[in-house]
Amino acid sequence: LVCTEPLTNGDQVRLLDLKGRTLRLLYGNGSRTLYLDRGEIPSGMYAVQVIRASGPASTVRLVLE
Numbered sequence: 001l002v003c004t005e006p007l008t009n010g011d012q013v014r015l016l017d018l019k020g021r022t023l024r025l026l027y028g029n030g031s032r033t034l035y036l037d038r039g040e041i042p043s044g045m046y047a048v049q050v051i052r053a054s055g056p057a058s059t060v061r062l063v064l065e
Helices: none
Strands: 012-016 022-027 044-051 058-064
Antiparallel strands (some): 012 022
C-alpha cells in the first residue's frame, strides 16, 4: 500500500471485509509504503481504512483479484 504522506508510528491501516471485520492491521513506520500480506484472503472487495493519530480517518475500496 502506498500513501500520499508518510504514516507515523501512531497511525493504523486496517483491511476490512464487507461486514466491517478487521482482517489485517498494520502500523505506520515513518514510510509512505506498507506491505500487506494477502495470505489466504480470497478475491473480492474490501475496504482499507487509514486512521491517523493526528486527524480524521479515511477509507478507500480495494478489489483483490
